Amino acid sequence: MWPWQLCVGFLWSTVTLLALPEAQEKPFVSTWMEKTVVEFGSSVVVNCSTNCKDIRDGGLETHLKREAAGEGPTWRAFRLVNISRWEPTPWCYFDCGDFEMKPHRVNFTIYRVPELVELDPVPVMEVGKNYTLTCRVSSVAPIRNLSVAFLQGGKRLHLQTFEKHAAREASDVVVTHIVTAQQADRGEEISCHAALDLRPEGQLFGQASLNQSLETVDEFTSSSLQGKSATRPKSIS
Ligand SMILES: *[C@@H]1O[C@H](CO)[C@@H](O)[C@H](O)[C@H]1NC(C)=O
Ligand SMILES: *[C@@H]1O[C@H](CO)[C@@H](O)[C@H](O)[C@H]1NC(C)=O
Ligand SMILES: *[C@@H]1O[C@H](CO)[C@@H](O)[C@H](O)[C@H]1NC(C)=O
Ligand SMILES: *[C@@H]1O[C@H](CO)[C@@H](O)[C@H](O)[C@H]1NC(C)=O
Ligand SMILES: *[C@@H]1O[C@H](CO)[C@@H](O)[C@H](O)[C@H]1NC(C)=O
Ligand SMILES: *[C@@H]1O[C@H](CO)[C@@H](O)[C@H](O)[C@H]1NC(C)=O
DSSP: OHHHHHHHHHHHHHHHHHHHHHHSOOOOEEEEESOSEEETTOOEEEEEEEOOSSOSEEEEEOSSOEEEEEEETTEEEEEEOSOOOSSOOOEEEEEBTTBOOOOEEOOOEEEBOOSOEEEOOOOOEETTOEEEEEEEEEEEBOGGGEEEEEEETTEEEEEEEOTTOOOOSOEEEEEEEEEEOOGGGTTOEEEEEEEEEOTTTSOEEEEEOOOEEOOEEOHHHHHHHHHHHHHHHHHHO
């Protein structure tokens, strides 16, 4: 009985010792943002707060332009205005006297919706030959959340995504796709669609090029044209 009781007693005292420092909550820094997906050039409110009861100093460390947006005994809020960096990494910090307070990184995504989505003019296509479709998407970010699709007669021909694209800044995107012209393509509408999917924190933005109506000439017409051009020089000479 003795060793068992001793063991329980020892465990109990260990638990008590471990629990004591946790009873007094350690000071921490936290952040709250109005939204975590923010359009380039727009503004957002960041609220830095702490459970420290006796703040000596505190604020937001950032290269972005900011304005004070209120403060209380345990918090300070800021409005980041005209956000003009693609990878801003502000930090909330507080000085709580003797306590070491880890600054808290504010994490958010900056986006830009493309202004233009354009499909290069598709020439009159000869049945059986290959043609390259080219779609141009103007300045967009973040590219890893972009997808570009070619649609023909409501059916998707090709979809390109960029999940592996790490750069956060905006850039132009060009997507190409090779098609083999078919007789059935004649009169079909073709277009290019760009989608910037920022869900669930943000929205889904979609934009499409104008439709182009496909024109084809069949093999018979084109080979007879070739035949004529091949024989004509002979008849002249
Ligand atoms: C900032 O956060 C604190 C603590 O959560 C809250 O009491 C305060 O109302 C917030 N202020 C603003 C401007 O959001
Ligand atoms: C926002 O920033 C850009 C680039 O830094 C600048 O050209 C523009 O004038 C600014 N706009 C406002 C409203 O401050
Ligand atoms: C910041 O956000 C990015 C993407 O949303 C994520 O990959 C990264 O781990 C986050 N960093 C921190 C410190 O939360
Ligand atoms: C046309 O493209 C297909 C695949 O996209 C390829 O298999 C074929 O060899 C190409 N034909 C010509 C004439 O280039
Ligand atoms: C483009 O063509 C598709 C398929 O025919 C059609 O559904 C769509 O409404 C057209 N878009 C425009 C802007 O005309
Ligand atoms: C953007 O794409 C990344 C990678 O596919 C994904 O983790 C993230 O949730 C997407 N949305 C935002 C708002 O970043």
